[in-house]
Amino acid sequence: MNRRTMGKTLLGLAGAAAVALSVGTAAAQDKLKVGFVYVGPISDHGYSYQHDQGRLAVEKALGDKVATTYVENVPEGADAERVIEQLAASGHKLIFTTSFGFMNPTLKVAQRYPDVKFEHATGYKRAANVATYSARFYEGRTVVGAIAGKMTKSNVIGYVASFPIPEVVSGINAFTIALREQNPKAEVRVVWVNSWYDPGKETEAAMALIDQGADVIVQHTDSPAPIQTAQDRNLWSVGQSSDMTRFGPKSHLTAIVDDWNGYYIDRVKAVLDGSWKAVDTWGGFKDKMLFLAPYNPAIPADVVALADQIKADIMSGKRHSFQGPVKDQSGKVVIPEGKSATDEQILKMDWYVEGVQGKVPK
Amino acid sequence: MSAELSLIGPILAAMLAAATPLLFAALGELVVEKSGVLNLGVEGMMLVGAVCGFAVTVKTGSAPMGLLAAATAGAATAALFGLLTLGLLANQVATGLALTLFGVGLSALIGQAFVGIPLKGLPKLNIPGLTDLPVIGQALFGQDLLVYLAILAVPLVHLFLYRTRAGLVLRAVGENHAAAHALGYKVIRIRFLAVLFGGAMSGLGGAFLSMDYTPMWAENMTAGRGWIALALVVFATWKPLRVMLGAWLFGGVTIAQLHVQGLGVDVPSQLLSMLPYLATVLVLVLISRDVARTRLNAPACLGKLFHPDA
Numbered sequence: 315m316n317r318r319t320m321g322k323t324l325l326g327l328a329g330a331a332a333v334a335l336s337v338g339t340a341a342a343q344d345k346l347k348v349g350f351v352y353v354g355p356i357s358d359h360g361y362s363y364q365h366d367q368g369r370l371a372v373e374k375a376l377g378d379k380v381a382t383t384y385v386e387n388v389p390e391g392a393d394a395e396r397v398i399e400q401l402a403a404s405g406h407k408l409i410f411t412t413s414f415g416f417m418n419p420t421l422k423v424a425q426r427y428p429d430v431k432f433e434h435a436t437g438y439k440r441a442a443n444v445a446t447y448s449a450r451f452y453e454g455r456t457v458v459g460a461i462a463g464k465m466t467k468s469n470v471i472g473y474v475a476s477f478p479i480p481e482v483v484s485g486i487n488a489f490t491i492a493l494r495e496q497n498p499k500a501e502v503r504v505v506w507v508n509s510w511y512d513p514g515k516e517t518e519a520a521m522a523l524i525d526q527g528a529d530v531i532v533q534h535t536d537s538p539a540p541i542q543t544a545q546d547r548n549l550w551s552v553g554q555s556s557d558m559t560r561f562g563p564k565s566h567l568t569a570i571v572d573d574w575n576g577y578y579i580d581r582v583k584a585v586l587d588g589s590w591k592a593v594d595t596w597g598g599f600k601d602k603m604l605f606l607a608p609y610n611p612a613i614p615a616d617v618v619a620l621a622d623q624i625k626a627d628i629m630s631g632k633r634h635s636f637q638g639p640v641k642d643q644s645g646k647v648v649i650p651e652g653k654s655a656t657d658e659q660i661l662k663m664d665w666y667v668e669g670v671q672g673k674v675p676k
Numbered sequence: 677m678s679a680e681l682s683l684i685g686p687i688l689a690a691m692l693a694a695a696t697p698l699l700f701a702a703l704g705e706l707v708v709e710k711s712g713v714l715n716l717g718v719e720g721m722m723l724v725g726a727v728c729g730f731a732v733t734v735k736t737g738s739a740p741m742g743l744l745a746a747a748t749a750g751a752a753t754a755a756l757f758g759l760l761t762l763g764l765l766a767n768q769v770a771t772g773l774a775l776t777l778f779g780v781g782l783s784a785l786i787g788q789a790f791v792g793i794p795l796k797g798l799p800k801l802n803i804p805g806l807t808d809l810p811v812i813g814q815a816l817f818g819q820d821l822l823v824y825l826a827i828l829a830v831p832l833v834h835l836f837l838y839r840t841r842a843g844l845v846l847r848a849v850g851e852n853h854a855a856a857h858a859l860g861y862k863v864i865r866i867r868f869l870a871v872l873f874g875g876a877m878s879g880l881g882g883a884f885l886s887m888d889y890t891p892m893w894a895e896n897m898t899a900g901r902g903w904i905a906l907a908l909v910v911f912a913t914w915k916p917l918r919v920m921l922g923a924w925l926f927g928g929v930t931i932a933q934l935h936v937q938g939l940g941v942d943v944p945s946q947l948l949s950m951l952p953y954l955a956t957v958l959v960l961v962l963i964s965r966d967v968a969r970t971r972l973n974a975p976a977c978l979g980k981l982f983h984p985d986a
Contacts, residue, residue: 355784355895357791472938478945505937506945512899513890515930518694522934525686539890542794561794561892671940 346408348372348582349401350384351394353413354511360536360555361510361572362386365412365435368574375579379586390415395422402427408585410578411435420444431590433581436481438661440592447577450598451481452488452660453628454570456635457606457621458552459489461567462530463496464617465550472523473504474516474533474540478675482534484663486670488635489532492624494669502670503528513539524549530567541566550610557607569607576602596657600629636660641668687931688815692823693889694927695920697722697881697898699826701905702912702919703833704877709909710837711870712850712977716772717757718878719902720779725750725879726886727783730893731790739798742887743822743880750879751872753779758871762864765981776902784895795891798822822884827920829877834916846870850975853982863982878902904953911960913973918963926956 350369354362369382383406388397394416401409402423410433411420417437424432424444432444440446462471471493475482490502503526505519512535520531520540530550533540538561544551545562553559553569577595584590597603606625609618627633636655639647643666649655655663664674701718708715729746733739757775760766798820801807806817837843846866849856853863881901886893904926912918933948964970 357784357788357895359792503938503940505934506949507934508946508949509899511894511896513892513894513897514694514697514885514899514901517890518690518931519934521686521690522931523938525683525690526935526938528938537890537894538794538892542797542890542892546797560792672937673940673942675945 345379345381346582346586347404347406348380348382349398349406349409350382351388351397351401351409351411351413351416352384352386353388353390353415354386354536356384356386359538359558362412364556364572365410365574368578371575372578372582376582376586380582388416392419395419398423398432399426402430407431408433408582408590431585431592438594440594442592445581445590445592445594447581447595447597449572449601449603450596450635451570451572451604452484452635453598454604454606455485455489456492456628456633457624458532458568458570459492460496460624461609461613461617461621462489462532462550462552463493463500464620465567465613466497466500466530468527468529469497469500470523470527470529471500471502472520472526472528472531473502474519474523474531474535475504475506476510476535477508478506478664480661480663483666483674484636484660485534487640487663487667490667490669491636491640496620500669504670504672506675507535509535511536513537516540517543520544538562553607559607559610564610564612566607567610567613571605571607573603573605598628599625642666643668643670643673683935685811685814687928687935688812689818690931691924691928692815692819692827694930695923696823696826697884697889697901698905698908698923698926699920700822700829700881700884701878701902702908702923703826703829703916704874704881705906706909706912706914706916706919707833707837707846707877708870708874709978710850710914710975711846711867712853712975712980712982713761713867713871714768714772714979715754715757715775715871715874716769716906717753717775717779718874718906719898719900720776720783721750721753721875721878722882722885722898722902723779723783723896724753724786724882726882726897727787727790727893729879729883730795730886730891731786733795733887734790734793739887743883746879746883746887747876748879750877750882751875753782754871754875754878755868757875758868761981762867762871765983768979768981780896787893787895790893791895793892795887797891798888820888822880822888825880826884830916830920837916847975850977853977853980857982857984863984867982878905881905908956908960911957911964913960913964913970914975915973918960921963922956922960925959926952929955 352362356362356366385397388394408431412435414436420432420434434446436448437446493500507515507519516535516539520543524547531540531544532552533554538558541551541558541562545565550567551565552567555572557569559566634654638649638653639651640649642648725746728749729742732745733742760771761768800820803817807813849863849866857863908922912922929952933951
């Protein structure tokens with residue numbers, strides 16, 4: 315091939331690419347473009363993975379009407395605004411920002427793109443075109459607490475926790491209330507690792523708790539390392555965000571699994587038929603925003619029945635995770651008999667209930 | 677009180693395990709720096725070693741093959757650094773930082789197919805009678821092979837550096853590369869070999885995490901341990917025994933603070949999380965407070981570029 319023909323070939327290729335590109339955009343224009351922003355890698359098999367499962371469910375359900383894009387590993391900071399802006403500028407009409415730290419960047423970009431709809435997970439600031447959504451994960455912790463209360467022999471539960479924010483603290487409390495309802499002698503020991511994801515440190519925390527006598531390890535961090543540690547020591551564990559059974563088949567009692575599939579499909583449909591509104595959604599078991607991973611076959615049938623009953627009662631509204639009387643560590647009744655914690659109380663929770671050792675770090 | 681005392685044994689055992697990845701990486705980097713090269717890419721090399729060790733173990737089912745792969749992969753990553761800084765005279769600090777970023781990305785790419793796969797950890801030593809000894813049994817006789825290997829590497833590195841001719845030459849190259857060159861030593865070749873050794877040790881440190889400590893692959897799973905290893909080398913004033921002391925101290929305080937939290941002692945957990953860094957730096961600075969001696973230990977040509985014709 316001489317230089318001239320090569321030049322021509324290149325020109326031809328460029329022309330073909332340009333045509334392909336314009337066809338691509340034309341096709342995309344007919345479809346609703348939906349963007350997703352994740353804080354972690356979709357391969358984390360935990361939090362971001364579950365959000366991406368939701369995206370895939372949208373593709374599967376509405377694939378002929380939507381085109382989805384995702385950006386993973388987006389740090390919670392100035393970079394997030396750039397990524398969200400990029401999605402908005404490239405024609406995405408609905409954008410899900412899936413981590414708490416994306417709150418302010420989402421609102422800033424939303425102001426500049428009033429015709430784009432935004433959905434921010436786990437936040438509390440809304441606007442005309444910004445909706446918020448989250449799941450009542452504490453409901454899952456209530457069921458898990460009851461199971462742990464029945465399974466523990468040492469009456470010490472080890473809790474590997476990430477950061478002392480209300481979501482995690484309310485989870486510890488919901489767990490402890492249900493635990494002690496089944497087993498008043500049981501206590502919860504909490505170790506904060508100050509990270510969402512550090513397998514080494516999560517293992518060290520689980521080991522420390524086990525050495526102090528814990529025989530059930532519960533976690534509110536994202537890696538399956540605590541499950542592996544518990545499996546190694548022939549003790550029980552509870553998974554977080556996704557089904558972690560394969561990391562400790564003997565140890566894994568169940569896991570509290572996030573499920574965004576139904577919500578994401580509903581919201582995309584709402585945009586498609588024009589009924590979308592900037593509302594706040596905080597759903598639990600009944601809204602199918604979380605579920606429990608398959609129970610370990612080693613759990614006795616009566617405990618499974620108990621767990622299922624508690625779950626059913628939560629779904630029917632017969633039972634609330636923070637149903638009075640709830641006492642704090644000093645024995646003071648914070649939620650009186652006959653009442654349940656308000657959403658506001660749960661969203662601002664910064665105190666431990668009776669039965670948790672230590673103090674909430676301030 | 678006896679409940680708290682009975683925790684000493686588990687804390688000691690956990691301390692040695694927690695210190696192992698730091699010890700591998702820091703000993704490797706110590707040799708590299710003694711030859712006059714500063715490689716800030718430890719974190720990246722650890723990650724590449726971690727993912728390759730894990731992947732090969734999963735594929736072949738053989739842990740020794742995995743360890744070999746981890747060391748080789750770490751050394752290969754380091755070879756890239758050597759090529760750029762020793763061959764093409766690129767800036768060592770910038771290249772090292774780039775190597776870490778590169779290692780994070782490369783390991784994530786290689787690891788995509790291996791996320792979410794569990795692995796069985798390495799077997800632990802169990803000598804009936806000895807392993808069951810109170811307090812020290814589990815710490816001394818109940819660890820796995822890599823923990824002992826890391827500790828064994830400390831006297832070996834020390835003996836190599838201070839008792840062998842090759843070690844003397846390596847130190848001479850690090851102190852004054854022009855003089856070593858004038859004496860006929862191959863400065864570039866010696867440094868390149870040191871860099872390869874550093875990479876292999878970092879790779880092993882990473883593999884300890886992915887194959888044994890938390891037997892799984894997860895992106896960025898070293899979580900900053902490479903940087904701690906780098907800091908240990910400097911604060912230990914380039915002495916192998918002090919590196920070990922520093923790694924044990926760091927591991928020990930990390931484990932102890934988790935226990936303190938579990939026992940419900942009323943100290944803010946954020947403060948406790950800071951404690952390992954604080955204690956390690958403080959102790960090592962106190963040991964090396966003699967400025968003149970510290971200067972003697974620091975390789976005079978650290979980070980300086982060398983070209984035989986210059």
